[in-house]
Amino acid sequence: MNELRHGSPVVEKTAHLLGAIAEAKHGVSxxxxxxxxxxxxxTVYRILxxxxxxxxxxxxxxxxxxxxxxxxxxxxxxxxxxxxxxxMAEAAHPIMQSAxxxxxxxxxxxxxxxxxxxxxxxxxxxxxxxxxxxxGSRSPKHVGxxxxxxxxxxxxxxxAEYCAxxxxxxxxxxITDPDVLMDELRRIRDDGYAEDNLxxxxxxxxxxxxxxxxxxxxxxxxxxxxxxxxxxxxKRTIRKEVTEVADSLTQLLGGTMQKSx
Numbered sequence: 001m002n003e004l005r006h007g008s009p010v011v012e013k014t015a016h017l018l019g020a021i022a023e024a025k026h027g028v029s030x031x032x033x034x035x036x037x038x039x040x041x042x043t044v045y046r047i048l049x050x051x052x053x054x055x056x057x058x059x060x061x062x063x064x065x066x067x068x069x070x071x072x073x074x075x076x077x078x079x080x081x082x083x084x085x086x087x088m089a090e091a092a093h094p095i096m097q098s099a100x101x102x103x104x105x106x107x108x109x110x111x112x113x114x115x116x117x118x119x120x121x122x123x124x125x126x127x128x129x130x131x132x133x134x135x136g137s138r139s140p141k142h143v144g145x146x147x148x149x150x151x152x153x154x155x156x157x158x159x160a161e162y163c164a165x166x167x168x169x170x171x172x173x174x175i176t177d178p179d180v181l182m183d184e185l186r187r188i189r190d191d192g193y194a195e196d197n198l199x200x201x202x203x204x205x206x207x208x209x210x211x212x213x214x215x216x217x218x219x220x221x222x223x224x225x226x227x228x229x230x231x232x233x234x235k236r237t238i239r240k241e242v243t244e245v246a247d248s249l250t251q252l253l254g255g256t257m258q259k260s261x
Contacts, residue, residue: 013039014047018068021057026094027065060094067094070252085111088211088220088249089121095248096123096222099241103224107245108133110146110208111220115162117147120220131204131225142181143170144200145193145208146221151181152188153210153218159185173198193239196225203227207239209246212255219253222246 020036021028030048034041048066051057055071068091089109096107100123109121117140122133141147141162151159163178175181188194196206208223222245224238250256 010047013037013043014051017044017047018051018056021066021068022090024067026097027060027067029065033066061098067091070254085120088253091252092121092222092245092249093123095245096121099123099245100125103237103241104130105224105226105238105241106131106133107242108146108223108225109211109220109249110223112141112147112150112218113138115141115165117141117144117150117221131227133225139200140168140170142167143174144223145196145206146223148181148184148188148196149194149208149210149221150218152185152194170200171198171202175199193243194221196223205230207235207242209239209243211246211249211253213250214254216256220249222249 016037017033017039020033024032028036030041030044033039033044033048037044048057052059052069055069057066058069059065060067068087070091092109096109100107104125104127106125107123108119110117110119112118116138119133119135119137122135124130124132139147141151151162154162159182163181167174167176167178167181169176175184192209194208196204196208198205200206204225204227206223206225208221210218211220211222213219222242224242226238230238
């Protein structure tokens, strides 16, 4: 590890350490950092402790593996919305992948953009046959679980403006009546989650939960799409995992979690 000639050795070591953590997609251990950086174990340990105290790094699930911490999301938000989303997606990836592996379903993270929802991250189920989600795909907000969540947490004026533009159908089950949609949005606010019941694509269902920032605004939605009907127990399992992932991201953003029902 080369250090800047007229720089601070500690800052140089910290910068290289943060870079190594950022490049590790699934986190990195203390031992791995020591080996990569060629720095004394005690030095790396002290730097990690200081960074963790400031929220710049965090242990994954409280274990011995480190990732970038929630403070980076806060700092990224001050740069640009694009950087904010990229950082949120990076923070969400290990959480979503762990949940996908646990219940063998694909997970999706979507963010509101105008009248649409934009898919910014997808994690694949380990099952042999699983739904593949395309990052960058878009859908109208009244179509699907994530979009309805975004509308449900919008102002009445914003909802009325959206409905005034028309509610085109994707399938025979898409909600196209503004009054019916308003009833659905009220239910979603009460329940804390949303469902897609064959509304976006024939045969496809989904359950979604909201992600809130420190200002209480919905900034994303976590969802699990699945084909066909699911048993009540299976739906409860999916809803629990989706809600827990969304709550974890809300915590990273310094937001307030909703009570699950």
